[in-house]
Amino acid sequence: RKEVEQDPGPFNVPEGATVAFNCTYSNSASQSFFWYRQDCRKEPKLLMSVYSSGNEDGRFTAQLNRASQYISLLIRDSKLSDSATYLCVVKVTGGFKTIFGAGTRLFVKA
Amino acid sequence: EAEVAQSPRYKITEKSQAVAFWCDPISGHATLYWYRQILGQGPELLVQFQDESVVDDSQLPKDRFSAERLKGVDSTLKIQPAELGDSAMYLCASSLEVAAGYGNEQFFGPGTRLTVL
Numbered sequence: 001r002k003e004v005e006q007d008p009g010p011f012n013v014p015e016g017a018t019v020a021f022n023c024t025y026s027n028s029a030s031q032s033f034f035w036y037r038q039d040c041r042k043e044p045k046l047l048m049s050v051y052s053s054g055n056e057d058g059r060f061t062a063q064l065n066r067a068s069q070y071i072s073l074l075i076r077d078s079k080l081s082d083s084a085t086y087l088c089v090v091k092v093t094g095g096f097k098t099i100f101g102a103g104t105r106l107f108v109k110a
Numbered sequence: 111e112a113e114v115a116q117s118p119r120y121k122i123t124e125k126s127q128a129v130a131f132w133c134d135p136i137s138g139h140a141t142l143y144w145y146r147q148i149l150g151q152g153p154e155l156l157v158q159f160q161d162e163s164v165v166d167d168s169q170l171p172k173d174r175f176s177a178e179r180l181k182g183v184d185s186t187l188k189i190q191p192a193e194l195g196d197s198a199m200y201l202c203a204s205s206l207e208v209a210a211g212y213g214n215e216q217f218f219g220p221g222t223r224l225t226v227l
Contacts, residue, residue, distance in 0.1 A: 100152035
């Protein structure tokens with residue numbers, strides 16, 4: 001079993017739709033959680049950190065469920081420009097291990 | 111806005127040759143990471159530095175890969191000899207790491223795309 005697992009997709013949604021991704025992690029010592037966005041052949045860019053209390057930034061909402069060991073990302077009112085791969089990142093306690101998921105591909109169509 | 115710099119952006123080499131990549135992190139960032147990303151996969155951590163010290167190189171193929179960060183600022187990743195399977199994007203990232211759980215967002219450079227023929 002992979003330490004961080006994501007549904008690879010692709011998710012194909014129309015503009016204006018709401019879409020949600022989940023990411024599960026296996027190490028209970030995981031401490032920090034992030035969502036990154038990666039455009040084709042570009043570097044990953046930080047989308048948002050995920051806090052225990054959840055985090056919202058405009059159309060994007062991230063949640064953490066420690067009991068079930070998953071994090072989620074909700075995108076409301078999808079835009080064409082949201083088309084990208086969304087990477088889940090988990091950092092284990094001690095700060096010395098960072099694990100990326102394989103990513104979930106999102107296509108938003110007009 | 112401060113950025114992570116990497117060079118070269120693209121590198122084409124023949125197998126068995128040596129290649130080297132350079133990274134200059136965001137000023138003041140103590141932690142530097144080198145990742146390898148194969149198309150369709152997430153980045154895989156190769157090595158992590160805290161200042162000039164290696165804190166994790168468990169996934170670095172040490173028979174052919176080496177990394178250094180001599181003065182705790184910029185860093186070099188070397189492959190010698192390169193193999194066909196090394197073709198990938200090599201990404202450098204840095205983070206502030208003020209304390210455990212704080213300031214540990216990573217910021218990535220544009221990457222070096224390596225093609226081994």
